[in-house]
Amino acid sequence: MRLFDDFSPEDVRHGTEQLNLAFYRHDQNSGYSFPSHWHEEYEIIYAEEGTYSFLANGQRFCVRKGQALFLDSCTIHTFPKENRSAGAYISIVFGKKFLFPSSSSYICRQFYAEILPQRVSLTQLIAEEPGWKQDLLAQIRRISRLGCAAAENALAIQIALLTILDTLRREKSYSVLQNQRMLQNESVREALLYIHQNYQGDLSVRGIAQSLHISVNHFIRIFRSMLGVTPQKYIQTCRLRQAIAAMSQHSDGSPPSITEIAAEAGFSDANYFARSFKKATGMTPSQYRKTCGADLDKRGLPD
Numbered sequence: 582m583r584l585f586d587d588f589s590p591e592d593v594r595h596g597t598e599q600l601n602l603a604f605y606r607h608d609q610n611s612g613y614s615f616p617s618h619w620h621e622e623y624e625i626i627y628a629e630e631g632t633y634s635f636l637a638n639g640q641r642f643c644v645r646k647g648q649a650l651f652l653d654s655c656t657i658h659t660f661p662k663e664n665r666s667a668g669a670y671i672s673i674v675f676g677k678k679f680l681f682p683s684s685s686s687y688i689c690r691q692f693y694a695e696i697l698p699q700r701v702s703l704t705q706l707i708a709e710e711p712g713w714k715q716d717l718l719a720q721i722r723r724i725s726r727l728g729c730a731a732a733e734n735a736l737a738i739q740i741a742l743l744t745i746l747d748t749l750r751r752e753k754s755y756s757v758l759q760n761q762r763m764l765q766n767e768s769v770r771e772a773l774l775y776i777h778q779n780y781q782g783d784l785s786v787r788g789i790a791q792s793l794h795i796s797v798n799h800f801i802r803i804f805r806s807m808l809g810v811t812p813q814k815y816i817q818t819c820r821l822r823q824a825i826a827a828m829s830q831h832s833d834g835s836p837p838s839i840t841e842i843a844a845e846a847g848f849s850d851a852n853y854f855a856r857s858f859k860k861a862t863g864m865t866p867s868q869y870r871k872t873c874g875a876d877l878d879k880r881g882l883p884d
Contacts, residue, residue: 595622600735601676604728608669616822617659617808617815619770622676623703624652625745627721631668635660638766639807642706644670649707649721651749654698657769657807671725675742692750699763701755703746713748720745765803768793772804772812780819781847786812820847821861824854828870839866 595603601622617636626635627649635642635650637658644650646668652658654677681689696703707717720741727734727741749755758766772789789812790800804812824846827837840851843866848854858866 595620595674595676596679596731600732601679602731602735602738603674604725604731605672605674606669607672609667615660616818617657617773619655619657619773620674621654622674623654624656624658624675625673625721625724626650626652627671627673627725629669629671629725631670633660633670636807636809637704638702640704644706645708647709647718649718651703651705651707651745653703655766655770656702656704657766657773659808671728673721673724673728675738679739680743680746692747696746696750696755699758701757703749703755705754713752717745717748765807768795768800769804769807772800776812776816776819780816780823781845783849784816784847816847817857818861821858823847824858824866825869828866836870839870842866 595601626633626644628644628646630646632643632645635644635658637650637652637656642650677684677693681693683689695701707714707721709715709718724738724741727738731738771793775789775792776784786801787797790797793800801812804815808815810818824842827842827845837845839855843851843854846854848857855865858864858869862869864872
């Protein structure tokens with residue numbers, strides 16, 4: 582999963598229209614991290630080797646080798662900067678359409694209604710424990726093996742995923758969402774969408790809070806609790822990532838100037854951009870573009 586495909590909400594298609602299913606392997610070669618984002622699909626993160634920390638809707642999860650993290654639809658999640666574990670983990674991303682091709686079917690209406698993302702949260706750590714959680718991990722390991730030929734194994738994968746979902750439903754392994762929590766989740770999702778639609782302009786934390794019809798202090802508090810950073814820090818990081826992406830896209834031919842890249846990314850002051858860039862990467866923008874070259878889109882923004 583490439584870093585710049587994961588801005589929130591994602592504009593990348595997972596799989597195809599007909600097969601809304603995708604597998605991504607994260608390791609030292611492909612990179613571990615991704616910025617805060619969400620997508621309508623569910624996601625299962627399975628640790629093959631190593632230990633990883635994830636932040637999902639403000640809750641921190643430590644996923645060790647052989648464990649899995651189940652992420653509900655529209656869960657805001659990120660890979661915090663303290664992750665330094667060598668190893669690999671797999672992301673299995675799948676949509677409701679893959680699970681239930683017909684939303685009007687009896688199975689979807691009768692059973693899926695109990696675990697609607699708007700009413701409950703399925704997000705949880707699945708660890709090795711005697712009983713049904715062991716069975717879930719066995720299913721997840723099987724799905725990860727089948728993922729090497731997902732199209733050919735689509736039916737087996739669908740059955741395994743439905744088994745996992747049904748087990749979570751039968752065991753009532755979910756939390757009922759309170760109105761306040763639902764409103765907070767929605768407010769932060771709207772804020773992220775607003776930031777990524779307007780990062781090139783004159784963004785202010787006060788302006789974002791006003792667009793959400795909440796106080797500035799309340800907005801900063803819920804944003805930081807869910808993402809682990811302040812809104813202002815997130816905006817700056819978003820702009821820096823966009824600048825790095827622009828450097829990668831224009832690595833050949835006649836690239837734009839650093840000043841042009843800074844302005845396009847939303848920095849009105851080129852000197853401030855250069856200072857912020859060096860603080861984040863350890864290099865000036867010119868040094869970074871010259872040193873990293875064609876590898877920019879793989880390297881992304883260091884933590």
